[in-house]
Amino acid sequence: MIRFTVTWTQNAQGLLADVWRTSIDRAAVARASDAIDRQLAEHPLGVGAVAAEGFLRFEIAPLAVLYSVQEPDRLVQVEYVRHL
Secondary structure: OOOOOOEEEHHHHHHHHEEEEEEEEOOHHHHHHHHHHHHHHHHHHOEEEEEEEEEEEEEEEEEEEEEEHHHHHEEEEEEEEOOO
């Protein structure tokens, strides 16, 4: 299986940092972030639900992300993060 490269926009990284900083369970946020990276790298089109034109939504508690997939380039870009 050829994996996808997962990148997070600067905005998404900042939002993730804000969620982590304000969370009472920082370890859960870190685990969810790592799991999101793994799942999106392995099969980004199979785990997300259509959220808006060009974007998919994926959740692993306590995080939800919006992301886009460029199949020819094998690239996933996380655009937005929020705390569930």
